[in-house]
Amino acid sequence: MAHISGSDRLQLLLLPEAVDDYVGPENPVRFIEAFVDGLDLAAAGFARVMPKATGRPGYDPADLLKLYVYGYLNRVRSSRRLEAETHRNVEVIWLLRHLKPDFKTVADFRRDNHAAFRPVFREFVLLCRQLDLFGRELLAVDGTRIKAVNNKDRNFTRGSLAEFIRKADEKLATYLKRLDDCDTQEDDGGSTGVRSDSKLKEKIAAIQGKRDRHMAMLAELERTGADQISLTDPDSRAMAKMTKVGVGYNVQLAVDVKHKLIVEQEVSNQVLDMGLLAPTVTAAMATLGVERIEAVADRGYFKIEDIEACEKAGVTAYVPKPVRGPAVREGFFSKDVFRYDPDKNVFICPAGQILSPCRRGKSRDNVKIDYANRNACKACALRPRCTRTYRHVSRLENEAVLDRIAARLKARPDILDRRRETVEHPFGTIKQWMGQGAFLMVSIRPVPQAGSFRPARRGQAALARASAVRAAFQFHGRISSIRLAG
Ligand code: SF4
Structure with missing residues (x-):
């Protein structure tokens, strides 16, 4: 058949x-x-x-x-x-x-x-x-880094420029000393070393030229107040190392959870997501025509000013608190295990002691209050797990907004899974479409037994395909003209 x-x-x-x-x-x-x-x-x-x-x-x-x-x-x-x-x-x-x-x-x-x-x-x-494709109740927000057309060797920060200039100065000092040594040898009647002398001068001129360019870039950064300079794509920025993007952009998406459709997108060159939640969600709210909405984002968006801005704009935000700070880095109790009592304005520590306000200070634009109980710490059995000397816990004056977020998250722990299922989906699709994808098939198939191949027939099939392609090219003009005439 x-x-x-x-x-x-x-x-x-x-x-x-x-x-x-x-x-x-x-x-x-x-x-x-x-x-x-x-x-x-x-x-x-x-x-x-x-x-x-x-x-x-x-x-x-x-x-x-x-x-x-x-x-x-x-x-x-x-x-x-x-x-x-x-x-x-x-x-x-x-x-x-x-x-x-x-x-x-x-x-x-x-x-x-x-x-x-x-x-x-x-x-x-x-x-x-x-078409009623948006639920208009819950948005998931996230950002991804997309590589820019700018090699990382053509991106400079103040730190990298200062380092280049320092190394150039060191090299120049070494080469100039060698040049002086050549002159001394010449004066002492040694070999003239004219060739190496001219080579050294060429190297010195090249380093000097590079150093001048780096100095000019540093001056430009000082003048503009920027923290980076990219030579090929001036707007691109070196992204955080863990993103593995090198130099690129930060693409923000707000996705409606009903059908995982993108409501708002914004391309920014801000390295971190912190501070981008309120602008992204409020722009999405304007498009959706709603005055109140819920929004969930990952811990990279945790910034008190941004979360306050969300509350003012009618956004009920769900952002988990990152576990960070010097105490956590040193392996001591995190702040989470200290319970705040808003009525008495004190913290209760893991040993049940009361930490009272002891100091007021500034943290960026916020007022920060430190709580401590030195006497209790002195005799505490938990001290090796808590602090080296005495423990103080800080709280921002407007930190109640973060308490409200924590309470909301506790009531709806599943919402973080919904965030991942919703907003990671479009990013995966976009990256796949941009050619940053993966294999299209799964698993390693068993290798066929030796002898099951038929090289002669495969060769014949390839020849047949090649001659068919040649014939198609030869007749392409005729086929096209017939179709177009129709
Ligand atoms: S070291 Fe101080 S703060 Fe820490 S648990 Fe003991 S009493 Fe509380």
């Missing part, structure tokens, strides 16, 4: 198929077409929405936007590859009605209209809202 065979590629059709026949009624390109045609591109800020009365007509930004949306949906991000799709991809041929903008036109469109893409994203979110 034969396999299913296709139709003859050279068969001429009496009633040729239309391009529309290749695009099914449920095909996403039909949605892209309807969505983009429903947008007010002029209001969104796209250039050249109205064609000029004179000159050669340009492409409609709606067509180029359709191509872009199609590309993002199908993991085609490069303008050259998008151009290629306009020639070979029947969905794109349908979407663009046989238009074939070149890669430069596609790239220029993105460059000239980058600010207008945000309103398009917002319109899509509003459409999802109309």
Whole structure:
């Protein structure tokens, strides 16, 4: 019995198929077409929405936007590859009605209209809202680091510049001394060493030049008050080491838990997530049209000022408290085991002793109060597990907001799992689409027994495939002209 065979590629059709026949009624390109045609591109800020009365007509930004949306949906991000799709991809041929903008036109469109893409994203979110795809009750917020087009060797911090300059000074001192030694030998009638002398001078000039460049960068950092400088992509920043990204950006997402749809996204060059919760969630609230919402984030967002800002904006935040501080680093009791009594304004320590306020100070913009009981610590049996001398516990004057968060988290411990299931999902998909993925199949398969391969037949199959590809190339022109004529 034969396999299913296709139709003859050279068969001429009496009633040729239309391009529309290749695009099914449920095909996403039909949605892209309807969505983009429903947008007010002029209001969104796209250039050249109205064609000029004179000159050669340009492409409609709606067509180029359709191509872009199609590309993002199908993991085609490069303008050259998008151009290629306009020639070979029947969905794109349908979407663009046989238009074939070149890669430069596609790239220029993105460059000239980058600010207008945000309103398009917002319109899509509003459409999802109309379709009741958002629960509008709970948002999960998280950030991921995406690598920038900037090698880490072309990123400098104040510390790294100071170190480069110090090393350059050391090298210069060594080379200058060697140069002096050469001169002394020459004066003493030794070998002239002209060659090594000129080489040393070249090295000194190179180091001096590099040192001058580093000095200029350091002066620039002092002038601007910035803490880093990136030479290829000036806005990118060296991210925290554990992110393994090197130099990049911090992408923030607010995801609605109902269908794990992204409500708000923001790209920032802030290294840490601290301080980004309130801005991300309040922007999402404006899009969702709600005055109150719950938001859950990981402990990287734990910052009292940010959590206070959330409360003021109507956000009920769930952020676990990170376990950190000098006591934890030294293996002593963490602050969690000290119970605060708000009525008496004291802490009860693990030994049941009362720690009273003893000192007021400042922590960033907040008032910090230290609590201690020196006499109790002196005779305490738990002291080896608690402190070296006497223990003090600090509390910010406005720390009640953190107590409220802790109480909420205690009442809903499952909410942190919901955060992970919701917001990690889009990040995984985005990274997979950006080519930072993993194997598509799982497990190591057993290796076939020796002898089960048939090299001769495999060779024949490869030859057959190659000749088929050659034939396809030869007839490509004819096939295309027949289809396009239809
Ligand atoms: S060392 Fe001081 S603070 Fe720590 S448990 Fe003992 S009495 Fe309490």
